[in-house]
Amino acid sequence: MDKISISVRKIVEYAYRSGHLDNTYRSTVRALEGIDVHKKLQGLEGQDYQKEYYLSFIVPYREIQFEITGRADGVFTLEGVHYIDEIKSTTLSPEDIGEGGMVHWGQAYLYAYMFLCLNDLSDMGIRLRYYNVETFETTVLTQVKGKEELEQITNEILEKYHDWAKLLLQSDLLFADSAKSLDFPYSSYRKGQRKMAVSVYETIIKKKRIFLQAPTGIGKTISILYPALKLMGQGEVEKIYYLTARSSAKEVAFDTMRTITDKGVRVKSILITAKEKICFMDECQCHKDYCPYAENYFDKINGALYDAIQNYDLFSREIIENIAKKHQVCPFELTLEISLYSDVIICDYNYFYDPRVSLRRGFGEESVRTVVLVDEAHNLPDRAREMYSADLVRSEFLEVSRPLKDSWGKVYKSIRGINKLLLDLSKEIDEDSTTIIELPESLSYKLRAMTNVLDDWLGKNKGNKHHKEVLDLYFRAWAFISISERYTSDFCCYVEKGRDFRIKIYCMNPSNILAEIHASVLSVVLFSATLIPLRYYTNVLGGTKEDHASRFGSPFPKGNFKLLTHTGISLRYGDRERNIPKICDLIKRFIEIKKGNYIIFFPSYSYMKDVYEYYSSLNEDNDFRLQRPDMKESESLEFISAFNTERGVVAFAVLGGTLSEGIDLTGDSLIGAMILGVGIPRINFQSDLSKVAYDKLYGRGYEFAYMYPGYNKVLQASGRVIRTEQDKGCVVLVDNRWSQKRYQQLFPESWQHWTQVDNLEDMVTELSEFWK
Known part of the structure; x- marks a missing residue:
């Protein structure tokens, strides 16, 4: 019997998702809010409440064994009945929440069935809590289900997922069989190539990081991809991220994967194109009233995804656009979906490092077997400083608020509240100066309050002519909130006062953040022709004493x-x-x-x-x-x-x-x-x-x-x-x-x-x- 490992969240979302692609700007914010909401509600429970309860259970269904894993938000006992607790953040009123969403109930049901089976129980309680981030009110929904009913629901979920699981297993088998014959794709190694490939192989096997300085012409791309793919074929690596800042370097990496595929290796590789470039519409407005590819997106995406994985191994921009048009789905969201099931993801740094992008969907689940290959690593220090810095400009709050004054007083007042805070702060600063200050404690709190108001307005006014300006301000505010939560001695807060007033959190030294991110994966390879001096780059890129470093000479006369x-x-x-x-x-x-x-x-x-x-x-x-x-x-x-x-x-x-x-x-x-x-x-x-x-x-x-x-x-x-x-x-x-x-x-x-x-x-x- 074949076996597939899957998380509760992935299987339930696949089985029950439906509706339109709408307000995708909320995903990152919801993730940030969700963490806070979970901590807050979990902290209110008694000592017997077990938070983040890990569950793993194998459920045989037809010819497949499903190894299902996940963490329930909480487990507790009430009047002799064991309960699964699931917590969701929302802006909906209790009336709009109604009986709750099927995706949310589905996750809770699956956790309940797993807990019930593992503990030989006859019934389980399920508590679903919706916390409104605007009103701070909690809507509580509870049910009690018997074993037979939970088993029926579980089988229904598995039936919806079965054909997709079978396709994934077939795809894995094709790769495993073809990878056995994976050899270096060229007739011979250039000078230094074999040594480099061996260094990368040994680094990954030892779960370490390596810094490689090698000149142009040695063939770095294949020398670094090949050993990682070899280990993937041996089952040591599950996913490879190939990161680079330039479009031309992405194309080189993708062409290298094409060469590997042409040799008969059934590895799935995807090149991620920026949303602004791949969007079919004139503007990136992700809602059904503007974009036909957003309408009923979640009803159509499973079919598009099945088509993609069944029929393609190489996902270029052209291939993704063709599939998206065929199934009438958003090409960028389709790209992200395909990336979840790709072996090699070729993309810009920000998809892996930037906290505001957060596109590593499901990343935490496979991170222990993820290898990250960072091309042109000399560019990463500056890019990391940018990604982990954020600013606010007073004039932007004034400009966005003005046209909203008469019709949307609540939104106007919330934006003007931040403007007043910045104005008061500017009065303490000398004219035409740049001054280091302490990060104002009240700023993040008031920004959160403002974004909650903007969130509601953005959801209800998608066609408004001021929507884009409000949305841009919303993003800017959340970027500042996100970075402020990471504030340490590696950061500095300063203000600039001239014709305008700006407050900025600047990341002076990103090395600790990079080290933390690198430690979350199996192995990281950072390489460039110009990592000189090597000691400098190992320091600023978060290197440690345990990391390896190698230099390679030029192969040219x-x-x-x-x-x-x-x-x-x-x-x-x-x-x-x-x-x-x-x-x-x-x-x-x-x-x-x-x-x-x-x-x-x-x-x-x-x-x-x-x-x-x-x-x-x-x-x-x-x-x-x-x-x-x-x-x-x-x-x-x-x-x-x-x-x-x-x-x-x-x-x-x-x-x-x-x-x-x-x-x-x-x-x-x-x-x-x-x-x-x-x-x-x-x-x-x-x-x-x-x-x-x-x-x-x-x-x-x-x-x-x-x-x-x-x-x-x-x-x-x-x-x-x-x-x-x-x-x-x-x-x-x-x-x-x-x-x-x-x-x-x-x-x-x-x-x-x-x-x-x-x-x-x-x-x-x-x-x-x-x-x-």
Whole structure:
């Protein structure tokens, strides 16, 4: 008899879900409220009340054994009868709640049946409690069921789930059989690939974390995915998350999975596309009055899901859109549903790390056998700081409230209440200043009260012309509440007072949060071509003494790459303007030595503009292309495509922008890059906060907050030039700071043959010799 493991919540939701996709914005908020509500009501019970009661029971039904597990909110005894307690948060009135929802009763019935069987009882009590988060009133519904009736209900649930369970078992069997023959998909390993794959394999087996620094061209994607898949085939791993910040890197990972699938391995892989991109409608409004794909969504989703799992292994955006249109369901929600039953999930960092996204549905259940692969891990510290920071701007509360004053007084007053609190706070702050303050204790409480009012209004006024603005404010308020609940010494609260007033919770050091998240899964692999210095990244990414770290050398011929450091010009902020003529001379000679495609990387857009204008005044026939700060994704792709189709392209770009990371220009599509400066950002308040925090922790605040992040931008930009074994190209680093030992000791192994010059003539001589 086949066996399948399933949680109470999953099986009941599948069996009884119906209705429209509506107010999906509530999911994250409800989860946060639900935790508080559970703790509050559980805390009111007596000593005999057993909260979060774990249950596991095997129920045979037809040809399948269902191993059902879950945690009932509570178990207690009343007048000799054992009760299962289920708690739900709501905004509904007792009249609207009525007799309760079947999904809620279904969960309670299943828990009751499991408890009854495990304890050989003849009947069970069920208590379903709805706690209204606006009125703070509790609606209590109770029933007592006998064994026969609970068994009948359980069989009804299992019958609804049976065909789906059978399909999942077939899918697992196909993967298990095909995975036995899973070999490295290419004829041979590149230099360093096998060693990397072995390191990843051993790390996962030992349930550890590893930091891998490996240059472009070694084949990191397959070297890291392959051992994880091998262990999945052996039953050691249940799910793989492949996280990356760039669309192009997601495509590379997905293509790698396509290669694996083409070899006959029946692994299910999904590429998650952002909601705004995959939505079929002009706006992402998830309710039936606007979107036909939201109407009766829950009645149609099981059929769409069955179709997907039965007929596909690779879920690209195109495949998901086709299935969604066929079944008339929301493509983004379908994506999330499919991800629950996928083996490999390829997505952005936020789907795993961001507390406000919370899309790891059911994540906690399989986390003990989940492996997380973090590509471009050098981007994660900044992204984590963003994800765990939040702010409020006073003017937004004023603007959203004004049009609501006459018709919706309650909503208007609740928003104005926050505005008044911020106004009172601003009166204590000097004009045109940024000031560190204690996090106001009353702010989160009043924000919760406001969001409860907004929640009710949003649900009843979906077609209102102000709905979007209120919804945006609602999200912003909940983001602030969510982050404030995590507030520790790793955070700082500050206010900015100028033309507007802003209060912000800033995450100075995300390492402890990342360490906590990483500890919740089986294993984490963090990798990048530029995890340099490795000690810095292990610290800021939450590494511990038990974690592994490995470096891998470049597989490319050293003679194909020329690195020059030009130390005769200062590009510190105060010296940049006076050195523009010298920079223009350098650029002119640099691109004249050998005709080809080049990128000149600048420390800022304003400096790029100044240099371009001066250069153009002397060389009117130039055809340089300038990166714009407001370029759309399609414009960036068109900008980059010129390098593949034309020769003699010279682009001016900003260090740290889209052109300095993530583009793959092979052959003679890009033969050289000049990088102006050492990448250090201008001194700013937030980086200074991180500097203080890192000084206390490691005694190297400036390096952690400014120097190392800036240096990483240089490494990324230089990495655009050599992408394959056949490529030949040069990089010139311009700044007198490159003569300093503290920078030179950071140079990777592939840079150890660099040449230092301090004048134009020597640069020309060195490059002319290289291009002979």
